[in-house]
Amino acid sequence: xxxxxxxxxxxxxxxxxxLVGLCAPAVGTFIVxxxxxxxxxxxGHVALTGVALGFLTGTAPVVTAIxxxxxxAVAIELVRxxxxxxxxxxxALLFYGGIAGGVLLMAIAPGGSNAKLNSYLFxxxxxxxxxxxxxxxxxxxxxxxxxxxxxxxLFVLCQDEEVAKASGLPVRFLSMVIAITAALTVVIAMxxxxxxxxxxxxxIPVATxxxxxxxxxxxxxxxxxxxxxxxxxxxxxxxxxxxxxPGAAIVLVSLAGFVLALGLGRFVRRRKESxx
Amino acid sequence: xxxxxxxFAMTGGQVTLDRRHVLRGIDLTIxxxxxxxxxxxxxxxxxxxxxxxxxxxxxxxxxxxxxxxPPARFREWWRVGYVPQRLQIGGGVPATVRExxxxxRIARQKRLRFTSAADxxxxxxxxxxxxxxxxxxxxxxxxxxxxxxxxxxxxxLAGEPDTFVMDEPTAGVDAESQQLLxxxxxxxxxxxxxxxxxxxxxxxxxxxITRGVVVRDGLIAHDxxxxxxxxECARPGHEHLHPHTGEREPGSPLESWQVKP
Numbered sequence: 179x180x181x182x183x184x185x186x187x188x189x190x191x192x193x194x195x196x197l198v199g200l201c202a203p204a205v206g207t208f209i210v211x212x213x214x215x216x217x218x219x220x221x222g223h224v225a226l227t228g229v230a231l232g233f234l235t236g237t238a239p240v241v242t243a244i245x246x247x248x249x250x251a252v253a254i255e256l257v258r259x260x261x262x263x264x265x266x267x268x269x270a271l272l273f274y275g276g277i278a279g280g281v282l283l284m285a286i287a288p289g290g291s292n293a294k295l296n297s298y299l300f301x302x303x304x305x306x307x308x309x310x311x312x313x314x315x316x317x318x319x320x321x322x323x324x325x326x327x328x329x330x331x332l333f334v335l336c337q338d339e340e341v342a343k344a345s346g347l348p349v350r351f352l353s354m355v356i357a358i359t360a361a362l363t364v365v366i367a368m369x370x371x372x373x374x375x376x377x378x379x380x381x382i383p384v385a386t387x388x389x390x391x392x393x394x395x396x397x398x399x400x401x402x403x404x405x406x407x408x409x410x411x412x413x414x415x416x417x418x419x420x421x422x423x424p425g426a427a428i429v430l431v432s433l434a435g436f437v438l439a440l441g442l443g444r445f446v447r448r449r450k451e452s453x454x
Numbered sequence: 455x456x457x458x459x460x461x462f463a464m465t466g467g468q469v470t471l472d473r474r475h476v477l478r479g480i481d482l483t484i485x486x487x488x489x490x491x492x493x494x495x496x497x498x499x500x501x502x503x504x505x506x507x508x509x510x511x512x513x514x515x516x517x518x519x520x521x522x523x524p525p526a527r528f529r530e531w532w533r534v535g536y537v538p539q540r541l542q543i544g545g546g547v548p549a550t551v552r553e554x555x556x557x558x559r560i561a562r563q564k565r566l567r568f569t570s571a572a573d574x575x576x577x578x579x580x581x582x583x584x585x586x587x588x589x590x591x592x593x594x595x596x597x598x599x600x601x602x603x604x605x606x607x608x609x610x611l612a613g614e615p616d617t618f619v620m621d622e623p624t625a626g627v628d629a630e631s632q633q634l635l636x637x638x639x640x641x642x643x644x645x646x647x648x649x650x651x652x653x654x655x656x657x658x659x660x661x662x663i664t665r666g667v668v669v670r671d672g673l674i675a676h677d678x679x680x681x682x683x684x685x686e687c688a689r690p691g692h693e694h695l696h697p698h699t700g701e702r703e704p705g706s707p708l709e710s711w712q713v714k715p
Contacts, residue, residue, distance in 0.1 A: 211547040327566060334557045337549070338542040340510050345561040345613075346531025384547065392593045393550040 199409030203401035206380030212336040218377030224250030226280030233287035251361035301372030301425030389443025408432035466516030478672035494669035532561040535610030558609035580611035600631030
């Protein structure tokens, strides 16, 4: 393990895991509060087309993924804001289009292969290059910045959109902010856990955290702790055998944490109730 | 009468939702200091009416003004405190009573500024006013329906607005909470606040109401003016010395909503 830590590729992987573990639950708390827990999945599907476009045009896939997933997030938000019943179907169309487009473009792209496709679908943290890491770090700063600057307003928005409106908040702008931030988070997490598992790190740590907390801030803070523990823990546990894929390991570690918290949380609450 | 002196002024207001004409031409002017109950049967359009007054539901025809400005161009949202019908339990993410009440300060807060001492004081007082100081750190999800209603009212109180717009504050509320609500409203009325509330039955609120607007089938069926001369509010520099305020000028707007023991 100690030797591993000296290897640059592993150090980079560790930093990437750390950043994802911090960012995904922070954004995830707002998204879960807003009842959009599956937003990350949707953006993840769309982002695959972005990745494939990168291969097709010879641009860095991370860059094209940012562009396409932000565009997808904006589209999803527009549909949601307008939407009633038609919104659901429109979103579904967008998701399927994203995956199908990605698979197709990847197949015809020079240098595109099933292995590459898989590495984006399920993550491939070991291949995070130094320049990827810079982009990931930049995005992470942007995401945390948004949470710090807009957090108070986003709390009101995600809690009750009408109250946000009646408080004079720029509801449309803030809705875009949260959608775009989610898109950036998806791109950050894409290399670590993969596009199909991105949402797991946005949702599971939040669900875990709320077993213990009473407040919103506390939930977010603890979710970030759980996110980091899961991401780093999953990465480390994947080093035990070359056969263990890190992305899946990270998600399974966080799921295990959730199951543990479910039992523990119940126990803690019962103790509290009997003490009160 | 100048429209800028009115709190709400709707003329020919129509709302169409899913091709259903919910409001079919409403003329309604509400002046500062009025305590208006919007009454009507379920589906009469009374909730839509107050939401349209705030611009939450767009008009399909006619216009509405908030302090003389259309809602889309209105900027002084701190003057209005909206109390929705129910507390939204967002996706299951917990929030404490204090967090929800503190969010009522949002219209008075600037981005990138820390919570000020005035914010904290207003929140503390709002919690005291609705008798929930002891539960400030609890999850709102764990509170009873009546207590959640009090949290919503406290959130509006925390913003220290001039006007309160409440959507069925008494619906599904236990007797204790109803009395507490009536006491809270009484002190708001004493402070000269404008109150517009939707109600099914008035119960203990009845003596506070100065005007009843009955909505039926998207039209105003009855608009009962109170005996007091309310037209006064149009006069520039008008002081809110309504009969029910007595002589007392409240020192701080917050002072007056303390529940008297």
